[in-house]
Amino acid sequence: MRQSEEDAFREFAKARMGHLFRSACLLTGGDTHLAEDLVQETLGKMYGVWGPASRVGNPAAYAQTVLVRCCLGYRRRRSSKERPSGELPDRAQVPVPDSSLRVTLLDALRGLPPKDRAVIVLRYWEDLSVAETADVLHTSPAAVRTRSTRALARLRERLGSSIGELTVH
Structure with missing residues (x-):
């Protein structure tokens, strides 16, 4: 090069x-x-x-x-289900704006299967169209719409009413 x-x-x-x-x-x-x-x-x-x-x-x-x-x-x-620990003893806690909302949303996203999470991130974080998301994931637009609908329903189910409590200031 x-x-x-x-x-x-x-x-x-x-x-x-x-x-x-x-x-x-x-x-x-x-x-x-x-x-x-x-x-x-x-x-x-x-x-x-x-x-x-x-x-x-x-x-x-x-x-x-x-x-x-x-x-x-x-x-x-x-190949394994090992999870590295993110918590170390005596670590300084740095406040992050909207940290409780961020943690709640990340926990809810973490609970989704990887492909569902990918659809949600691409569609709603990256703001890609259904066709663009389908192209990235090598799937059909219908599959993206279906997966998106189901993933959003799972997120709503996981978040329940707690999301409203976190967003009200």
């Missing part, structure tokens, strides 16, 4: 890393460590296709597609 192409990739990675990380956090149900790994894997794959021979018309959209596929692939190939 020539220096100009490498510089262009670095600029792309720097500009998209935060957005990819936020999406990855939502896709993983708040697992920031896994989200970081998925972003790195995504950028590594993007680096592999970067350059003049690349036929990627929209690198940002392609990166989003790669991220979703990496996440779904991780869930499929995962």
Whole structure:
């Protein structure tokens, strides 16, 4: 790869890393460590296709597609059910605005199957159309609509009335 192409990739990675990380956090149900790994894997794959021979018309959209596929692939190939602990003793607690709402929503998202979570994140966080979401997930628009409806119903069921209590200030 020539220096100009490498510089262009670095600029792309720097500009998209935060957005990819936020999406990855939502896709993983708040697992920031896994989200970081998925972003790195995504950028590594993007680096592999970067350059003049690349036929990627929209690198940002392609990166989003790669991220979703990496996440779904991780869930499929995962051989154990081990969960790393996110809690360390004597850790400083930093207040986060709307933290109770954020935790509630991430817990509800975490309870969804990976494909349902991917549909919800792509449709309502990334604001993709049904057709765009279907393209990213290699499925039909009808399957996206069905999965979206069912996933939203599961979220409403999991959240119940607690979401209203968290949003009222």
